[in-house]
Amino acid sequence: MKILRDMIEIDEEKCVGCGLCIPSCAEGALALVDGKAKVIQDPLCDGLGACIGACPQDALRIVKKETEPFDEEAVHQHLKSRGCPSTQVMALPPRPTASCEPSPSALAQWPLQLRLIPPTAPFLRNADLLILADCTAVADPNLHRDLLPGKALLMTCPKLDNAEETIERLAAIFSHGDIGSITAAIMEVPCCAGLSRMIQEALKRSGKKDTFEEIIVQRSGKRGRPETAPKPPFQMFP
Numbered sequence: 152m153k154i155l156r157d158m159i160e161i162d163e164e165k166c167v168g169c170g171l172c173i174p175s176c177a178e179g180a181l182a183l184v185d186g187k188a189k190v191i192q193d194p195l196c197d198g199l200g201a202c203i204g205a206c207p208q209d210a211l212r213i214v215k216k217e218t219e220p221f222d223e224e225a226v227h228q229h230l231k232s233r234g235c236p237s238t239q240v241m242a243l244p245p246r247p248t249a250s251c252e253p254s255p256s257a258l259a260q261w262p263l264q265l266r267l268i269p270p271t272a273p274f275l276r277n278a279d280l281l282i283l284a285d286c287t288a289v290a291d292p293n294l295h296r297d298l299l300p301g302k303a304l305l306m307t308c309p310k311l312d313n314a315e316e317t318i319e320r321l322a323a324i325f326s327h328g329d330i331g332s333i334t335a336a337i338m339e340v341p342c343c344a345g346l347s348r349m350i351q352e353a354l355k356r357s358g359k360k361d362t363f364e365e366i367i368v369q370r371s372g373k374r375g376r377p378e379t380a381p382k383p384p385f386q387m388f389p
Contacts, residue, residue: 157198158216161188165210175205177267178226179233194222195229199323201266204313223271257299265307266316270323278303279331282321282350284343287336287368298336298366309337309345317346321353325361333363339370339377 159180168186180195181188181202188210190196198221203211243259260274265282268275281302288294288306305324307317324330335350337343347365354361367376 152220153217154220155215155217156220157200157213158193158218159190159196159198159200159202160212160214160216161190162210162212163187165208166206167208167210169207171205171207172202172211175202175266177201177262177269179229180226192225192229193218194220194225197221197226197270197323199270199316199319201316201320204316223269226269226271255295257295257301258304259301260303263304263306265305265320266312268305268320268324270320270327274303275324275330276328277331278328280305280324280333282307282333282335282346282363284309284335284337284346286338286343290338290370290372291336291368291374292372294336298334302334307346309349310342314345314349318349318353318356321350322356325353325357325359330359330361333361334366335363336366336368339367 166187168183168188170183170188172188173181173183176196178195178197180190180192180197182191183189184191193216198213200211200213203213243261245259260272262268279302281298281304283294283304283306285306285308291298305321309317333350335347337346347363350363354363366374368374369377
């Protein structure tokens, strides 16, 4: 049964076959066919448009199209059969603490980058989320010990990644599952505050009334807003 829904449309005249859009599609719906990017199966495309910002030729756009509904199970089977290590969704087993490893990795899933994580990924169901600005992973020396255990990790850069795509992907994740809690870890630098605004907007679009905790990481590795830094002119959280 066909329905009218959002789909990705590719302008073949603009497409040069660079393939940069393909890694941005977490569902594996895109492929190069005869030198052009194609949606290989409509049910694999969620219509969120995470691939659009990756195209340097502006050849991709979202349109309304009468086609088959998005099929989560088909996406799962497609990714499983393809076996691409960079996008294959998987849960990672807990790592025992060894005497020579006082602080083992707390990473519990793959992939990590927000744009590569399907909103329907099993590890997101009923999960406590840690939404991490990319640089905090390097700046905070105790992230694996203090912030990551027991949480599903979503990583993005509020300055370099497309803001609208980030909001739409987060809104889809919030909408698909009963999220336990949301923690955002951002850097002290001004541009990083954009991630908190994106999360707030994504919650609004998803219709969720959840709140989230914001953790500030300083460039020194300490947590908390520096005393000399001005507070943001908005109140994000109750």
